[in-house]
Structures are given as C-alpha cells and as structure tokens.
Amino acid sequence: MLSLTPSHIIEYLFCPRFSYFEYVLRIPQYEGKFYKVRRGRAVHQQKTTRNPLYLRKKLGVLEKYTNQYLTNELLRGEVDEVLLLADETMAPLDYKFAVYEDRIYDTYKTQLYCYAWLIQTHFGAEVNKGYLVYTRSRSKVVEVSITNENISSIQQIAQKIRKIIQQNRYPKATKYKKRCVSCSYRNICIR
Numbered sequence: 001m002l003s004l005t006p007s008h009i010i011e012y013l014f015c016p017r018f019s020y021f022e023y024v025l026r027i028p029q030y031e032g033k034f035y036k037v038r039r040g041r042a043v044h045q046q047k048t049t050r051n052p053l054y055l056r057k058k059l060g061v062l063e064k065y066t067n068q069y070l071t072n073e074l075l076r077g078e079v080d081e082v083l084l085l086a087d088e089t090m091a092p093l094d095y096k097f098a099v100y101e102d103r104i105y106d107t108y109k110t111q112l113y114c115y116a117w118l119i120q121t122h123f124g125a126e127v128n129k130g131y132l133v134y135t136r137s138r139s140k141v142v143e144v145s146i147t148n149e150n151i152s153s154i155q156q157i158a159q160k161i162r163k164i165i166q167q168n169r170y171p172k173a174t175k176y177k178k179r180c181v182s183c184s185y186r187n188i189c190i191r
C-alpha cells in the first residue's frame, strides 16, 4: 500500500515532477541548493530538550501525547506533540530548531496541515490550529490556523501523487522556472 510522508507533499509543492522522477523512474534526487534549504527547514530539524509544563500553562492544554507516529490511508508521519485543548479540539505541535523570523515558511505550514489530517483520522477530533515552537528564539510559540480547506488541499495533493506513482502519470512542471536552475533533474526534464 502506498504510504506518503509530509516530505512527498512538500516535494510535490516544489515541483510535481519530483514525484515522477523520484518515485516512478526511481532516479535519486541530488538536491539543488534552493530546494534543499527549503526542505531542510521543514523536515530535518534538530529537536531539543522540551519542557513539558510550560505548554499547559501557556496554551491551556488538557492532555499531551508526545512523539505520535500516525498513519491514515495515504499519509504517515510522526508528530512531536498532539495536544488536546480545552474546547476538545486537538492541535499538532512541532518543534523547530530555528530562529523565528517574523514569517512562517510555507513548508512549516504544510507539515502542520499534514499532521492535522493525520490527527483527524487517528483521533477523530476536530483540528483548527497548530503550533510551532522556535527553540532558537527562546522557545517562542507561534499559532498557525488550520482550515478544512488547508487539510483538503493536502488530501488532493496526496491523491495526485498517488496517481503519478501508481498510474505512471507525467505531471506538469512547476510554474516557477527559477527552481529549474539548480534542479538535479534539469537534464532529463523537458520543459
């Protein structure tokens, strides 16, 4: 059974053809600098020591489930923390070994949307927000709103990736041509 990760979704959003070259033709990716930096920010973060008490005070958390490895029919992922909030909704919390720079990267949001979908299916709970903790900004906690549209866009992308991989569909190129400059597939990718 096909099981995607938030990385697959982030790659697809960078360029849908990554999914084809990497998972249909099985050509390994030598990551271009631009892409690598972006994905590195989102996925391969170094984790840090966590303080279990401050979140309860700060966010009104009733219950906290740590390092939750969750799956559903298409996606899998490990959520640093799943929080049960006072209004009985749940929220993913993700630690970032990063400095907060007054904006939230799209890759971070995409990860939280993926986790929201996983939490919905696993716990059967409503999810309308997530949290990022920037450990290099004195553990600043930033709330990210999550709508049903955000979750459904992830579901649609997962379905598109499924079709690419299972039906050998060759997808459209990214519309951002500057991403092609440092792409390791540029020699085989006809634009």
Ligand code: SF4
Pocket: 015, 016, 017, 018, 173, 174, 179, 180, 181, 183, 184, 185, 186, 189, 190, 191
């Ligand atoms: S060369 Fe451009 S269109 Fe082709 S895979 Fe790379 S980023 Fe996508």
